[in-house]
Amino acid sequence: MATVAEMDALNVARETLPPPRHRGFSASLKRYFGTPLNALITLVCLWLMVRLATAAWGWLVTRAVVEGGPQACKGGSGACWPFLAAKLRFMIFGFYPYDEHWRPALALVLFLAAIIVSMMPRFWGRGLVWLWIAVPLICGVLMYGGVFGLPVVTTTNWGGLPLSFMLSFVGLALGFPLGVVLALARSSKLPAIQVIAIIFIEVVRGVPLVSILFMASVMLPLFMPDGLTVDKLLRAQIAIIIFAGAYIAETVRGGLQAVPKGQHEAAAALGLGYWLAMRKIILPQALKIVIPPLVNIFIGFFQDTTLVTIIGLLDFLDTVRASLRDPNWQGIAVIEGYVFAALVYAVFSYAMGSYSRFLERRLKTDHERSAPGG
Amino acid sequence: MASSSSNPLRLLNDLRVRAVLYQVVAVALVVGVGLYLFGNVSRKLAEQNIATGFAYLDRPAGFVISQSFIAYESGNSYARALLVGILNTIFVSVFAVILATTLGLIVGIARLSRNPMLSLLAKLYVEALRNVPLLLYLFLWYALIVAVFPPVREAWQPIPEVFVSNGGLIVPSLRWSPAHSGVLLAALAGVVLAFVVAGRLRRQRVATGIERPAWPFVLLALLLPPLLATLLLQPDLVVNWPEKGRFRITGGVQVTPEFTALLVGLGLSSSAGIAEIVRAGILSVGRGQWEASRSVGLRDGQTMRLVVLPQALRVIVPPLTSSYLSTFKNSSLAIAIGYPDLVMVSNTTMNQTGQAIEGIAIFMLVYLGMSISISLFMNWYNARVALVER
Numbered sequence: 001m002a003t004v005a006e007m008d009a010l011n012v013a014r015e016t017l018p019p020p021r022h023r024g025f026s027a028s029l030k031r032y033f034g035t036p037l038n039a040l041i042t043l044v045c046l047w048l049m050v051r052l053a054t055a056a057w058g059w060l061v062t063r064a065v066v067e068g069g070p071q072a073c074k075g076g077s078g079a080c081w082p083f084l085a086a087k088l089r090f091m092i093f094g095f096y097p098y099d100e101h102w103r104p105a106l107a108l109v110l111f112l113a114a115i116i117v118s119m120m121p122r123f124w125g126r127g128l129v130w131l132w133i134a135v136p137l138i139c140g141v142l143m144y145g146g147v148f149g150l151p152v153v154t155t156t157n158w159g160g161l162p163l164s165f166m167l168s169f170v171g172l173a174l175g176f177p178l179g180v181v182l183a184l185a186r187s188s189k190l191p192a193i194q195v196i197a198i199i200f201i202e203v204v205r206g207v208p209l210v211s212i213l214f215m216a217s218v219m220l221p222l223f224m225p226d227g228l229t230v231d232k233l234l235r236a237q238i239a240i241i242i243f244a245g246a247y248i249a250e251t252v253r254g255g256l257q258a259v260p261k262g263q264h265e266a267a268a269a270l271g272l273g274y275w276l277a278m279r280k281i282i283l284p285q286a287l288k289i290v291i292p293p294l295v296n297i298f299i300g301f302f303q304d305t306t307l308v309t310i311i312g313l314l315d316f317l318d319t320v321r322a323s324l325r326d327p328n329w330q331g332i333a334v335i336e337g338y339v340f341a342a343l344v345y346a347v348f349s350y351a352m353g354s355y356s357r358f359l360e361r362r363l364k365t366d367h368e369r370s371a372p373g374g
Numbered sequence: 375m376a377s378s379s380s381n382p383l384r385l386l387n388d389l390r391v392r393a394v395l396y397q398v399v400a401v402a403l404v405v406g407v408g409l410y411l412f413g414n415v416s417r418k419l420a421e422q423n424i425a426t427g428f429a430y431l432d433r434p435a436g437f438v439i440s441q442s443f444i445a446y447e448s449g450n451s452y453a454r455a456l457l458v459g460i461l462n463t464i465f466v467s468v469f470a471v472i473l474a475t476t477l478g479l480i481v482g483i484a485r486l487s488r489n490p491m492l493s494l495l496a497k498l499y500v501e502a503l504r505n506v507p508l509l510l511y512l513f514l515w516y517a518l519i520v521a522v523f524p525p526v527r528e529a530w531q532p533i534p535e536v537f538v539s540n541g542g543l544i545v546p547s548l549r550w551s552p553a554h555s556g557v558l559l560a561a562l563a564g565v566v567l568a569f570v571v572a573g574r575l576r577r578q579r580v581a582t583g584i585e586r587p588a589w590p591f592v593l594l595a596l597l598l599p600p601l602l603a604t605l606l607l608q609p610d611l612v613v614n615w616p617e618k619g620r621f622r623i624t625g626g627v628q629v630t631p632e633f634t635a636l637l638v639g640l641g642l643s644s645s646a647g648i649a650e651i652v653r654a655g656i657l658s659v660g661r662g663q664w665e666a667s668r669s670v671g672l673r674d675g676q677t678m679r680l681v682v683l684p685q686a687l688r689v690i691v692p693p694l695t696s697s698y699l700s701t702f703k704n705s706s707l708a709i710a711i712g713y714p715d716l717v718m719v720s721n722t723t724m725n726q727t728g729q730a731i732e733g734i735a736i737f738m739l740v741y742l743g744m745s746i747s748i749s750l751f752m753n754w755y756n757a758r759v760a761l762v763e764r
Contacts, residue, residue, distance in 0.1 A: 031490060038489050045491040192397035196404055206745040207738045208706035210717055215738075218730045222418050223411040303507035310710055317510055334521060338514040342506045349505035 073332050083333035084340055087323040091340070094159020094319045100151065104162040107139040111165060119355055121362065136170065155233040159314030161344070163233075167240055167305040167315065172298055175244025180287075182249035184278065187256050197249070204246035209307050212239045217311040236308045244301055251293050255286035291363065295356035299349050306345075317341055415731065430727045431456075437722055439714045441630050452723050459719030460740055466636050466715065467702040473641030474701060478648025483678075485653050496649065503646035509707055511643060516635035516711045523631075526623060535615055537623055540631060544616045547627035553609035560603030568596040632713035636705065644701040651697060655690035656682060687759045695752035699745055706741075716740060 033039040063078030073080035093101050114135040117123050143162065146152045158166075185197035204212065216239035220230060230238075259282050267277035309318040320341040324334055419426060431453040438448050442458040443465060484496035503511075520540045524530060529539035537544040548554060575588040616626030659682045667677040708715035716737050724733035 031488065041487070041489050042491050045489070045495050048495065049491075190393050190397050190400075193400045196400060203738075203742065206742040208703035208717070208741060210706040210709065211734065211738050211741065214717075214721070215734050218724065219734060222415050222731070225414055226418075299505075306507040306509040307707070309509065310707075317507065317513075321513065334517045335514070338510060338517060342510055342514070345507055345510065346502070346505040350501065353505065 070328050070332050073329075079339075080333040080336050083323075083329055083336055087326070087329070087337075090160075091316070091319045091323055091337075092160045094163065094314045094322075095157045096153060096159065096162075097151075097157065100145075100153060103142045103145070103150065103153075104158075104160075107142045108162055108165065110135055110142075111139055111169070132173070136173070139166075155231055158233065160319040161316045163314065164302075164305050164316040167237060167308060168298070168302045170237060171240035171244045171301060171305070172248075174241045175248055176294075178241065178245030179248025180252055180283070182245060183252035183256060186249065186253055201246045201249050204242060205250070209239075209243055209304055210310060212243055213307060213311050215239070232311075233313060236311060236313055240301070240305065240308075243304075244297075247297055248294065251290050251297060252286060254293070255288075255290035256282065258289050259285045288363065292356050292360045295352060295359060299352045299356075302348060302352070303345060316344065424728050426729070426732070428732055430729055430732070433727075435723070435726075437726070439719065440712075441628075441633060441714055452727070455719050455723065456716070456736065459714060459716040462713065462719075463702075463705050463708075463715040463717075464744075466633060466640070466708065466713065467705045469637055470640035470644065470701055470705065471698055473637065474644035474648055474697075477641065477645035479652055481645060481649035482652025482656070485649060486656060500646045500649050503643050504650075508639060508643045508704055509710055512635055512639040512707055512711050515639050516631065519631040519635055529618065529623065535626075537616055537618065537626075539623075541623070541628075542631050542634070543629040544623050544626045545629075546616060546625075547614045549610070549612040549614050551609060553607040556607045557600055557603045557609055560599040564596045564599040567599060568592050571595040630713070632708070632711050635711055636708050636713045639707075640701055640704055643704075644697055647697050647700075648694065651690055651693045652686070654693075655686035655688075658689045659685045684759070691752065691756045691759055695749060695756070698752065699748055702744065702748060703741065 031038075032042045059078050061078075063076065065073045065076035065078060065080050065082065068082055070083075073083060089098070089101060093104050096104055114131055117131065118128055141147060142150070143158060144153060144155075182197050182201055185193045186201060188194055188197075213236060216235040217232065220235050220238070224230060263281055263285065264277065267281045272280065305315060306317040308315050309321070314322065320337045323329070324337045416426075432451050434449050435452045435455040436448050437455070439446055439455060439458050441462060443461050444454075444458060446454060446458045481496045481499055485493050485500070487493045487496070523538060523540040526539045526541040529537040529541075529544075531537060535546050572588060572592050575586075575591060579585065579588075614625050614627075616623050663681055663685065664677060667681045672680065705715060706717045709718040709721060712718070720733045720737040724730045727733075
């Protein structure tokens with residue numbers, strides 16, 4: 001993702017180009033075919049793009065199998081659309097009871113709506129806190145049921161896209177306060193607290209997420225007191241929260257370091273204690289600085305939740321894989337399934353990435369306005 | 375604030391007292407939770423009759439590992455099996471890092487090309503790789519390899535004695551002996567020597583200003599040690615030819631599809647991140663540097679190599695370190711496609727012995743140790759390329 005500095009530098013790079021003498025056709029002709037090398041590069045790229053486009057078009061449209069079942073797809077050499085049609089609901093909702101699919105669907109819609117609302121600067125305010133307390137609760141009740149006449153659906157039947165969203169969003173929402181506390185602890189002046197925070201952060205960041213997931217799934221039950229069993233899904237969620245916390249802590253620490261020392265001194269001069277100064281003066285500034293990198297961390301986490309597949313949870317990637325292993329379709333539409341999953345992940349990741357770039361621009365202009373000159 | 379009052383609660387207002395108190399509470403909390411969890415574990419382990427300790431490492435492992443770079447049989451100990459896993463992890467990570475750095479450098483520079491077509495292609499490459507989870511790509515590459523290549527019985531033979539099938543790539547190999555290891559070590563020494571000689575010559579050039587071709591000396595330094603070692607040790611040249619049987623191919627060296635899928639997946643996905651890092655680094659070098667280099671008559675390629683890249687490295691190295699670290703940690707996804715890395719071997723070991731705590735402790739410690747070594751090395755390199763300010 002382009003940072004603010006990169007965007008600036010990109011503009012600088014553009015300025016290094018000789019000023020275009022002619023606008024329009026002849027200028028762009030020069031950009032594409034200016035020197036022999038440039039012309040060669042253009043032609044090679046063009047050839048490559050045409051090859052890619054025709055291959056994709058042929059696979060997706062001309063040679064695609066549109067009707068029929070597994071047998072029709074077996075003979076075909078193009079994309080197998082019937083597979084996607086037959087398996088779409090399973091891929092999205094997993095083993096959630098078929099007749100109850102409207103519940104996770106509604107939860108997904110609510111969730112996405114809440115996200116879209118929170119992404120719009122005009123809604124930024126205290127109301128969002130209440131929204132984010134309410135929405136996960138409503139979604140949880142919708143998914144689990146047990147009240148309002150909704151039949152109970154245990155977490156073992158949860159899967160697909162709602163599960164992926166839940167693991168990543170709850171992971172971030174609860175990892176965030178953990179991360180802030182860890183960041184404050186790490187930049188604290190008290191040695192014992194600092195050491196505890198450093199050990200926690202560095203250990204979690206030094207090992208792969210797979211190992212933390214393993215630890216949560218294999219070791220956590222051993223650590224629990226007798227009689228207390230922790231749901232498998234919850235265990236994975238705890239692992240993701242811990243992982244998120246350590247990474248967020250380092251980002252927030254960067255933000256804390258970026259707050260000028262004068263702000264600390266001014267807070268002290270006003271007679272504010274540590275907690276009050278942090279809450280009212282330092283953290284608001286630090287967190288504002290780190291919003292764009294936090295969104296980037298979040299894209300990473302959204303993708304990392306696919307790793308719960310390894311400990312046997314049915315997230316979106318795993319429901320896609322389970323569809324591919326369906327005896328009727330086995331070995332027929334492997335590429336189609338993965339390409340579909342890749343597209344879904346790419347759409348969400350790209351949307352979040354674009355949002356992060358938008359935020360950077362916006363926060364940047366806010367800052368610039370107060371700066372003299374320009 | 376003097377503690378004139380006799381009320382002990384007033385002491386809490388003293389900052390130093392409070393600092394000590396906070397720390398005591400924090401440490402007590404950590405130790406207390408730790409002891410509580412430890413108590414639970416030891417009681418449960420005793421109830422379930424699970425042995426503790428690392429004695430199991432000496433017992434025979436009894437499982438096969440599909441790829442190893444040291445001699446390993448299922449009768450060897452668990453410790454050796456873990457060593458095989460560690461080496462497999464290191465091997466695939468090192469190759470992936472090399473692949474990712476090369477590709478990332480190329481794509482990062484291509485993204486800055488003035489040719490809009492080329493920069494668009496590079497951008498497409500980066501976006502396609504960054505917006506899809508690595509694990510999905512691993513599954514996809516693995517599925518593609520298995521789907522595209524024929525089964526072992528109908529293995530292709532693009533050139534004689536080289537077999538390509540969905541069981542992997544099989545090429546002839548040398549029958550390895552200690553003499554070969556000696557030659558290999560000498561070759562490594564040659565590489566080091568070449569770097570030293572090149573550095574010396576460069577310093578000489580800078581000091582004297584006399585431009586003399588350096589490459590003959592560097593080439594000599596590179597080739598002399600392995601040639602000498604070959605003459606001294608006289609390694610046998612016995613080739614292990616692959617032979618096609620009814621169901622499988624024996625002999626030769628096999629590059630498994632798991633290894634290939636992991637290497638390609640890791641390498642490509644990190645290359646996208648590295649491309650962005652390289653781009654940001656190059657953009658951070660002011661345009662005055664380009665103009666100045668042009669005015670002293672350097673060509674574009676020379677400017678890039680001699681002026682821009684050395685300065686860009688200062689911006690590039692720290693994020694590159696994190697990128698290498700995550701490549702190395704992401705190699706643990708090997709378990710999803712069945713490449714026998716450290717995590718997979720540990721997992722098999724844990725399943726067989728039931729000693730989960732020891733197993734997880736070992737592989738977490740190994741990862742931590744290696745992560746810290748990579749950080750230390752890259753920090754040393756960073757200190758070397760960092761701007762020396764007065």
